[in-house]
Amino acid sequence: MAVGTRTATRPRYEFSDQQMAAARALDILALAQQEGFELKKDTNRTFMAKHSGGLTFFIDTNTWYCHTTEQSGDTIKFIQEYRNADFVDAVKYLLGQTALPAAPVREYEPPPKKELYLPYKAENNRAAYAYLVKTRGIDPDIVGQTMNQGKIYQGRLLVDKLGKQTLATIGCVGERKPFENHFPCIVH
Secondary structure: OOOOOOOOOOOOOOOOHHHHHHHHHOOHHHHHHHOOOOEEEOOOOEEEEOOOOOEEEEOOOOEEEEOOOOEEEOHHHHHHHHHOOOHHHHHHHHOOOOOOOOOOOOOOOOOOOOOOEOOOEOOOOHHHHHHHHHHOOOOHHHHHHHHHOOOEEEEOOEEOOOOOEEEEEEEEOOOOOEOOOOEEEEOO
């Protein structure tokens, strides 16, 4: 085979400039609604698709941007991405020359939650006490009482390369299980 020859599995399809302009000129908002997106006006120039992970449509440029995937484009690129179509099929679909299979249902799946555990207790509560009283302005009697009752404590301090304490963690006492109230504080 000669260098530079194409081995395509499908014939090359060329569109005229008028066909390309017509495909790109279709109203992207109407196209998004036709594809099942529920749109909400965001600003005078943008609409957001509800439940889509941050899909924004721009009226003045007839384009879109997805904040989740950082993808953007015109009507052709929208059909390519949403319908998982190649360029030729997307243009044919927009021109009404062909039908595409129904768009796959895309349900958002949040990443699995990582378990957080309580920090281990430090030998004393001096840094946490100082932070809560001096920096946060909490009454010393309240801080002392909650620490004496074991309701809050200071986690082990982190030490930087110079040997200085840089961070104290204040945690609530409980079993060694996932922790919901974790308050970091900077110690200088």
